[in-house]
Amino acid sequence: MAALRKWLLTGLLVIVPGVITAWVLNWIVSTLDQTLQILPVAWHPDKLLGFHVPGFGVVLTLLILLVVGAVASNFAGRKLVQWGDAVVHRIPVVRSIYSSVKQVSDTLFSESGNAFRKAVLVQWPREGVWTVAFVTGAPNGEVAAYLRDEFVSVYVPTTPNPTGGYFVMLRKSDCVELDMSVDAALKYIVSMGVVAPADPTLVSHSK
Incomplete structure (x- = not known):
């Protein structure tokens, strides 16, 4: 029985990461393939090739993002974006939703944004209990x-799903700044502490 249990756990450790990774990739590709609906039916890859090839939506989405980014980066494009923002901000209800989403996206994706740039150690949900969070x-x-x-604004993610969490404001002196990267901190949270980040002092000594 001990051997069977060991083989079962080993099989799970081998299979589960691959299955979950394949499922996530399939969901992303399937979702992005929906962007093909903006093309005329005659231009759909399925129609042109005669069979379905997943992934064309990913390519189309990347092309759209690159084109929009290139256009919005020049003077005329910036003026066009500003004009569009002004129009949207005149529409009741829509303007409140759009402005909130835009502020969040500007903070998360802007090169000058500071969101999720620093991992910290905080006492949560009570004193004496520590967890990893993001400034x-x-x-x-x-x-x-x-x-x-x-004070600093801190996002305390839940585990193993870091997309849910709590927004709190803590004294800066109560936050312990960590040397680990945001990616390493996210892996630590998602794995529920199983995948511990490497000690930066040991890494620096080994170089």
């Missing part, structure tokens, strides 16, 4: 005026 910025406006002391 997303600093309070401002009325909130900063009320707090007065030096």
Whole structure:
């Protein structure tokens, strides 16, 4: 029985990562393939080739992003984007949703953004219990005026799904800045502490 249990666990360790990776990739490809619907039916790869080849939607999505990025990077494109933003901000309800999503996306994807750029160790959900979190910025406006002391905005992710979590504001002195990268911290959280990041002091000594 011990040998059977060992073989079963070994099989799971080999199979589960591959199956989950394949499922995630299949979901991404299938979702992006929906962008092919913007093309005329006669231009669909399935029609041209006579059979279905997954992944053309990924290529089309990348091309669209590259074209939009190239256009929006020049003077005329920036003016066009500003004009579009101005139009959307005149539409009730839509403007509140759009502005919120735009602020989040600007923070996450902008080269000058500071979201998820630093992993920290914080005491959560109570004193004496520690977890890894991410600094997303600093309070401002009325909130900063009320707090007065030096606080930072922190996102505390849940495990094993880091897309859910808690937004809290903590004193900067209560956050322990870590040397680990954001990617290493995310792996640590998703694996529920199984995949521990390498000790940076040991890595530096080995070089």
